Amino acid sequence: MEQRNAFRERIENDEVALGARASSFSPALVEIYGGLGLDFVWLDFEHTGESPWDSMLFESLTRAAEAGDIELFVRLPAPDQALIRKVLDAGVRNLLIPRIDSAAEVRRAVEATRFVYDGEPGERGIAGGRSSAYGNADDYVRREDENVCLGVMIEKTTAVSELSEILSVPELGFVFIGPGDLSVQLGHPGNRDHPEVRETIERIEAAGRDASVPVGGIAHDPEEADRKIDAGYRIIRLGGEFEAVQQVLKTRLDDLAELQGGG
Numbered sequence: 001m002e003q004r005n006a007f008r009e010r011i012e013n014d015e016v017a018l019g020a021r022a023s024s025f026s027p028a029l030v031e032i033y034g035g036l037g038l039d040f041v042w043l044d045f046e047h048t049g050e051s052p053w054d055s056m057l058f059e060s061l062t063r064a065a066e067a068g069d070i071e072l073f074v075r076l077p078a079p080d081q082a083l084i085r086k087v088l089d090a091g092v093r094n095l096l097i098p099r100i101d102s103a104a105e106v107r108r109a110v111e112a113t114r115f116v117y118d119g120e121p122g123e124r125g126i127a128g129g130r131s132s133a134y135g136n137a138d139d140y141v142r143r144e145d146e147n148v149c150l151g152v153m154i155e156k157t158t159a160v161s162e163l164s165e166i167l168s169v170p171e172l173g174f175v176f177i178g179p180g181d182l183s184v185q186l187g188h189p190g191n192r193d194h195p196e197v198r199e200t201i202e203r204i205e206a207a208g209r210d211a212s213v214p215v216g217g218i219a220h221d222p223e224e225a226d227r228k229i230d231a232g233y234r235i236i237r238l239g240g241e242f243e244a245v246q247q248v249l250k251t252r253l254d255d256l257a258e259l260q261g262g263g
Helices: 006-012 027-036 055-068 081-089 103-111 140-147 157-161 163-167 179-185 195-211 222-230 241-262
Strands: 017-021 040-044 071-075 094-097 149-154 174-177 215-218 235-240
Touching: 006 017, 006 071, 006 149, 027 040, 027 055, 040 055, 055 071, 055 081, 081 094, 081 103, 103 149, 103 163, 149 157, 149 163, 157 163, 157 179, 157 195, 163 195, 174 195, 179 195, 195 215, 222 235, 235 241
Parallel strands: 017 040, 017 235, 040 071, 071 094, 094 149, 149 174, 174 215, 215 235
Antiparallel strands: none
């Protein structure tokens, strides 16, 4: 397994990383996304999917990612240090932690990804699994610390209130804005365009830029993605296979019905 993280390299070089969700968790789809030229595959274990404790699942997906020359981007259900270590040991390098409340919680999550953290021993353990090429990786500890990337969702008012402290956590890779849950937290469920929601999102965007921490978000069309990139976003999720299938097949069915009706 190559000890390199192209996703982390892109965002640290102030480039944009584009990805899409794979709700089916299909290794074939991971390869297809890589062939399209996407930078990452979003795998959501917070709301869907099999158990994130299944190392064999992640090993299969990381092999597909290598074949497709694309990075996995895994949203875990919680900032559990043991779970973080286990997923990393299976070969995943990019993690997203949802529903963060505090800087202390973020620090513990990041600490679990590092052998050496902030000048002290971290909370990651030596393993002989896929991340270390089954014990044969060169300079395993240093290279893993240089390549693993953990980010957090800013989607709760508690996190917004500690935003500057969160952005100051050493080795935090990025923050990802969750407008849906923010709208719920702010008392405007589902109304992402409410002025208070928009103002909060803009505050997070500005804070990320000022702290030089990459910011991520979701775009539902190319125009929205373009606006977000111009606003400084460096991680964009463009869609997923369920949405793509519905759009493409619905269009084809409608076009066929029109052709048949016109005959």
